[in-house]
Amino acid sequence: MSEAAIHSAYPAATTSSGVGSGLLASLDPLLREWLPRQRWFAGKGRPVTGFTLVAATELLPVRAKLGLLHLLVRAHQPVLPTQGPGPHPGDCYQLLLGVREALPPRLAPALIGRPAEGPLAGLTVYEALYDPRPAEVLLEALRTRARVGDLRFERDMRQDIRAGLVPRLVTAEQSNSSIVYGDTFILKLLRRIVPGTNPDLELPLTLAREGCPRVPAPAGWLLAENAPPDEPYVLGVLQPYLKGAADGWELALRELAKGQDFAAEARALGRATAEVHTALARALPTVTLGRQQLELLVDGMTERLELAVQAVPVLRPYAPALRTAFAALADLAAEGRTWTAQRIHGDLHLGQCLRAPDGAWSLIDFEGEPSKPLAERRMPQPVARDVAGMLRSFDYASHSVPRAPVPGDGSVPTAADWAAKCRAAYCSGYAEVSGCDPRTDPVLLRAYETDKAVYEVVYEARHRPDWLPVPMAAIRRLAANEDLT
Numbered sequence: 206m207s208e209a210a211i212h213s214a215y216p217a218a219t220t221s222s223g224v225g226s227g228l229l230a231s232l233d234p235l236l237r238e239w240l241p242r243q244r245w246f247a248g249k250g251r252p253v254t255g256f257t258l259v260a261a262t263e264l265l266p267v268r269a270k271l272g273l274l275h276l277l278v279r280a281h282q283p284v285l286p287t288q289g290p291g292p293h294p295g296d297c298y299q300l301l302l303g304v305r306e307a308l309p310p311r312l313a314p315a316l317i318g319r320p321a322e323g324p325l326a327g328l329t330v331y332e333a334l335y336d337p338r339p340a341e342v343l344l345e346a347l348r349t350r351a352r353v354g355d356l357r358f359e360r361d362m363r364q365d366i367r368a369g370l371v372p373r374l375v376t377a378e379q380s381n382s383s384i385v386y387g388d389t390f391i392l393k394l395l396r397r398i399v400p401g402t403n404p405d406l407e408l409p410l411t412l413a414r415e416g417c418p419r420v421p422a423p424a425g426w427l428l429a430e431n432a433p434p435d436e437p438y439v440l441g442v443l444q445p446y447l448k449g450a451a452d453g454w455e456l457a458l459r460e461l462a463k464g465q466d467f468a469a470e471a472r473a474l475g476r477a478t479a480e481v482h483t484a485l486a487r488a489l490p491t492v493t494l495g496r497q498q499l500e501l502l503v504d505g506m507t508e509r510l511e512l513a514v515q516a517v518p519v520l521r522p523y524a525p526a527l528r529t530a531f532a533a534l535a536d537l538a539a540e541g542r543t544w545t546a547q548r549i550h551g552d553l554h555l556g557q558c559l560r561a562p563d564g565a566w567s568l569i570d571f572e573g574e575p576s577k578p579l580a581e582r583r584m585p586q587p588v589a590r591d592v593a594g595m596l597r598s599f600d601y602a603s604h605s606v607p608r609a610p611v612p613g614d615g616s617v618p619t620a621a622d623w624a625a626k627c628r629a630a631y632c633s634g635y636a637e638v639s640g641c642d643p644r645t646d647p648v649l650l651r652a653y654e655t656d657k658a659v660y661e662v663v664y665e666a667r668h669r670p671d672w673l674p675v676p677m678a679a680i681r682r683l684a685a686n687e688d689l690t
């Protein structure tokens with residue numbers, strides 16, 4: 206499809222235009238009900254009290270047989286005491302809405318509703334990504350570098366993107382939404398949108414330029430320009446699809462269930478992590494963290510702990526002991542220790558690692574912790590933070606597979622043995638490539654593992670309460686200062 210065939214009717218950033226507000230008013234009651242049910246909705250547990258339209262673009266005309274609306278919508282919610290001082294404008298979400306007269310039965314699960322009034326009155330509105338046709342429009346727009354209103358579709362011309370690749374929506378649990386095209390490319394559409402350079406595009410582009418093969422090189426990307434406050438929004442990234450790849454989490458659970466160890470893969474993962482870190486340190490600035498910076502880092506960890514205690518009160522009894530892990534780091538800084546910081550992945554765990562059928566590992570999803578401000582996610586940090594994320598993940602895996610009771614005579618490895626072996630192998634692999642074994646800095650590692658476990662407690666309480674016992678078990682061990690490596 207040519208750019209001309211993609212129709213743009215609404216002016217971009219239609220916050221105050223008559224069409225824009227009429228459109229949102231008609232969608233408001235439907236979105237209030239539908240949005241909080243989505244896996245990627247970040248404001249769970251608080252009602253949505255209203256919406257503001259940030260931008261609306263008509264990718265296919267809504268009065269045609271099939272309409273496609275691209276919306277950036279700010280959802281307003283009551284502010285939590287833990288959110289600190291404002292302003293709190295509400296989270297901005299990217300929505301792709303299909304519009305038809307009636308939904309064919311195969312699209313029934315995608316239904317959002319039928320607006321009673323406004324420009325869409327009498328039509329059926331649904332989640333467009335379930336529908337192949339709108340998904341095709343997105344790929345075609347990337348392929349042809351279309352510009353529609355303020356939407357800018359870009360691509361790397363060195364990668365061949367064939368026309369007509371068949372789309373399918375990824376149904377796995379994720380924080381955003383992804384579409385696979387013909388088992389060749391995968392398009393991740395970010396859901397909670399923040400202005401500015403998004404590391405999910407920035408870091409894979411940087412690594413591709415560095416020739417690092419551990420990350421699929423972006424083939425296309427979608428931006429919104431001129432969105433307030435005048436910084437582009439990164440809305441999506443197209444990357445080569447690693448066909449037949451399995452993620453580290455699936456593989457680890459499979460091996461655990463069979464009673465097999467995972468040390469060889471853990472070592473390969475350590476090597477892959479170090480390759481990525483080494484390339485990032487080459488390409489982007491590194492800084493030295495001295496006493497002052499360390500104090501800020503430790504303050505951040507401590508503050509996150511305090512907020513977590515308020516949000517998830519079962520943490521409270523462990524808080525004093527957990528604080529000592531952070532204080533020990535501050536003590537080292539006070540003695541004059543310094544650390545190097547660089548750009549890192551920021552939310553590394555087994556689910557972010559894909560093993561191709563040939564055994565090669567790739568890292569994906571460089572968005573960082575989605576709940577953190579973008580500026581914080583893009584700050585140089587010690588590599589120990591990513592390492593700690595992976596170490597936590599081996600622990601998560603070992604606690605997630607129900608196993609028959611083990612004899613206790615050492616003949617069958619316990620979950621703890623399994624995780625310990627993975628941890629050691631991962632650190633050895635990391636050291637083989639980087640020349641630096643993360644275990645030689647146990648205070649830093651412990652502080653980051655504690656910080657991560659605290660994050661996980663909040664994450665699980667909010668998104669998957671059944672999983673809460675997994676990070677809580679780690680919290681108990683970290684608080685008891687048990688040897689983790």
Ligand SMILES: Nc1ncnc2c1ncn2[C@@H]1O[C@H](COP(=O)(O)OP(=O)(O)O)[C@@H](O)[C@H]1O
Nearest residue numbers: 377379380381382391421445446447452569570
């Ligand atoms: N390049 C890729 N090749 C194959 N599968 C991928 C690729 N990138 C992501 N995936 C799969 O897509 C899903 C979502 O990817 P991810 O980037 O982690 O999204 P999110 O940030 O929404 O969690 C994961 O299940 C992952 O395994």
Ligand SMILES: O=P(O)(O)O[C@H]1O[C@H](CO)[C@@H](O[C@H]2O[C@H](CO)[C@@H](O)[C@H](O)[C@H]2O)[C@H](O)[C@H]1O
Nearest residue numbers: 379380454552554555556574597598601661664
């Ligand atoms: O992959 P995302 O960017 O969506 O990351 C978030 O969700 C993860 C869960 O899907 C969560 O990871 C936690 O659970 C994993 C098992 O499902 C485990 O491997 C990780 O170690 C654990 O942290 C992640 O923290 C969150 O940011």
